[in-house]
Amino acid sequence: MSLESGQLVFVKDEVEGWLPATVGATNGQGEDMSLELVHEDGRTETVSKVSDEWLQRGDPSCLKGVEDMVKMDILTVGSVLHNLRTRYANQDIYTSVGSILAAINPYVLIPSLYDENCMNLYANMATDAGAPPHPYELMELAYRGLITDHRSQSVLISGESGAGKTETTKYLLSYLSHRSSTMEKERREAVPSVEQRRNSIGGRFSVEDSVVMSNPVMEAFANAKTTRNHNSSRFGKYIQVTLHASGVVTGGRVTTYLLEKTRVARQLAGERSYHVFYQLCQGADDDLRARLGLKEAAEFRSLTGGGCVEIDSMDDAEGFSETARCMESIGIGSEAKEGVFRVVAAVLHLLNVEFDMVDIPGQDVGSKVSERGEDSSLSWASKLLGVKPDQLEEALVARFINPGGFGSSDFVVVPSSPLVAASARDAVAKALYSSLFDWLVEKINLTLTAAMNSKTAANTSNRFIGLLDIFGFEAFGTNSLEQLLINYANERLQQQFNAFVFKLEEEEFAKQGLSKVYVEHCRVEFADNDDVLRLLEGKPQGILSLLKEESTLKTGTGLKLGKRYRQAFKGNDRFALPRARGGSRAGTEATFGIVHFAGEVIYDATEFVEKNKDEVPTALHDLVLSSNDREDTSWSS
Numbered sequence: 001m002s003l004e005s006g007q008l009v010f011v012k013d014e015v016e017g018w019l020p021a022t023v024g025a026t027n028g029q030g031e032d033m034s035l036e037l038v039h040e041d042g043r044t045e046t047v048s049k050v051s052d053e054w055l056q057r058g059d060p061s062c063l064k065g066v067e068d069m070v071k072m073d074i075l076t077v078g079s080v081l082h083n084l085r086t087r088y089a090n091q092d093i094y095t096s097v098g099s100i101l102a103a104i105n106p107y108v109l110i111p112s113l114y115d116e117n118c119m120n121l122y123a124n125m126a127t128d129a130g131a132p133p134h135p136y137e138l139m140e141l142a143y144r145g146l147i148t149d150h151r152s153q154s155v156l157i158s159g160e161s162g163a164g165k166t167e168t169t170k171y172l173l174s175y176l177s178h179r180s181s182t183m184e185k186e187r188r189e190a191v192p193s194v195e196q197r198r199n200s201i202g203g204r205f206s207v208e209d210s211v212v213m214s215n216p217v218m219e220a221f222a223n224a225k226t227t228r229n230h231n232s233s234r235f236g237k238y239i240q241v242t243l244h245a246s247g248v249v250t251g252g253r254v255t256t257y258l259l260e261k262t263r264v265a266r267q268l269a270g271e272r273s274y275h276v277f278y279q280l281c282q283g284a285d286d287d288l289r290a291r292l293g294l295k296e297a298a299e300f301r302s303l304t305g306g307g308c309v310e311i312d313s314m315d316d317a318e319g320f321s322e323t324a325r326c327m328e329s330i331g332i333g334s335e336a337k338e339g340v341f342r343v344v345a346a347v348l349h350l351l352n353v354e355f356d357m358v359d360i361p362g363q364d365v366g367s368k369v370s371e372r373g374e375d376s377s378l379s380w381a382s383k384l385l386g387v388k389p390d391q392l393e394e395a396l397v398a399r400f401i402n403p404g405g406f407g408s409s410d411f412v413v414v415p416s417s418p419l420v421a422a423s424a425r426d427a428v429a430k431a432l433y434s435s436l437f438d439w440l441v442e443k444i445n446l447t448l449t450a451a452m453n454s455k456t457a458a459n460t461s462n463r464f465i466g467l468l469d470i471f472g473f474e475a476f477g478t479n480s481l482e483q484l485l486i487n488y489a490n491e492r493l494q495q496q497f498n499a500f501v502f503k504l505e506e507e508e509f510a511k512q513g514l515s516k517v518y519v520e521h522c523r524v525e526f527a528d529n530d531d532v533l534r535l536l537e538g539k540p541q542g543i544l545s546l547l548k549e550e551s552t553l554k555t556g557t558g559l560k561l562g563k564r565y566r567q568a569f570k571g572n573d574r575f576a577l578p579r580a581r582g583g584s585r586a587g588t589e590a591t592f593g594i595v596h597f598a599g600e601v602i603y604d605a606t607e608f609v610e611k612n613k614d615e616v617p618t619a620l621h622d623l624v625l626s627s628n629d630r631e632d633t634s635w636s637s
């Protein structure tokens, strides 16, 4: 690294990350060089054996802040972070990096940053005139790309939990909605109000309104308090908005991924289950409470696992009214709405059912439901599910086993221990809830289709703007199958990102007429993750294919899977074994590490097989299917 007197540098700091300093006098050369550093606070120090691990050259433009970091000459980590910090201090929370927008969550609403004037600024911006970086700018470019280049567009929103992905998605959608209605206004020369728009399409809301109103419903059912975010989305979503060639939104579709089901039955300390459970307990009126047998949230075992039933910043009763109102707005009428809450309450009562051990002569221990009175959890769960209490108990406390294996029709009934019965109870509660969520998403999609603007629908193109709001990379104290799948999705997105960004760069070089030799010289080093993907996806031997195989074995367990991983991937650079203090290898044989593009994550495979099978015992499955309170599509295996 060549350093001269007066040069801006960044020095690694344990607390601040990187701090700026200026090079004072220098002495010697190469490895023997020592130099004086003048820190921002005026302090000076002399350093030697300079390494770029703790001292990097800095780009002076970052001291004032640069809107687009592609314009910086020196792209060291210190310069990039300092640029973001400088801008953030001026409430410029958005910074561009070419076609990428970096956002830093301010956690307070910055006045006028998202109002209508701001929207109009971006709607009217000249093609390449720099309005400040903003999600509206990104959406405007996508919108124009779709209209003028006739190409579908996609926006990928990524970041760790609490980074602001969902809020950003909402801003992007509301901008698109604004653009579409402005375009409609130009076509009709009259601005339709929400009411007018609703009337103009036969009493239904427009696509834009429906998308916006489906948000609180999805949040109630699939967002929860975590230790990082009071309103964390525990699912991924892809929203596809289709547009007419004129720029008017004509339809939409939401696809959801990986709803975190385990949360329905248990939560980590400081976390809650899904908002709707608490909303229902807090906000239902007396009549509804009586019909659903509701109690205080604190009296439902599945709502107290995290030790926090209430959240300071959230009014669950108000949340309930909002959820109920938005459900109606997206076409879930009173009867269907009550049906939805019946399932929510059934899940709560079901998870409150407890089991006692019983001795069964000549057999292993069995179990029975602890309480069976008229007002018991079993009674309420069966009433709300539309099945008989005896049948529900029977299906919970015994398993039908087919000793002959696949193809044989001989079943024997084996009593379940209280532990096995509890696990069956949890499995059916989770399956019910996730089917309910899928049903709601389908309802939202039906509403979006119904809301299709009839005037433009006839001429609808297949062009769309897609918004992917998906979990960022996760690395917790304990990481299970959920984290593996989320991180796998992020590896695929990273690969897509690499292909996209570096391909674009080459295209840009080619446009500028630069020679191939120069392009090679300038090629940016990037973390290629093909080998991690090979480790994960490899066939027949990859992390996922071995999991699939182990899950099909009768005797398959997470521990055995962990052992198979250790054997199969020994020596693979992307596979690691956990280290104990002092550098020795440690962990149970179910633990293993993967060196992801974003860093190493240690996984615990103990529950991988069970979670992957995600089995609802056949008897319970069939019982729920026989419910007398059932809409054809609300339960799928």
Ligand SMILES: Nc1ncnc2c1ncn2[C@@H]1O[C@H](COP(=O)(O)OP(=O)(O)OP(=O)(O)O)[C@@H](O)[C@H]1O
Residues within 6 Å of the ligand: 105, 106, 107, 108, 109, 110, 159, 160, 161, 162, 163, 164, 165, 166, 167, 168, 229, 231, 232, 233, 234, 471, 472
């Ligand atoms: N642009 C913003 N301005 C002000 N506050 C914001 C902004 N973006 C996010 N926030 C705040 O940060 C919180 C977390 O944001 P958000 O829920 O969007 O994060 P996320 O990345 O989607 O998290 P998760 O992955 O956990 O769902 C929001 O509830 C809001 O209080």
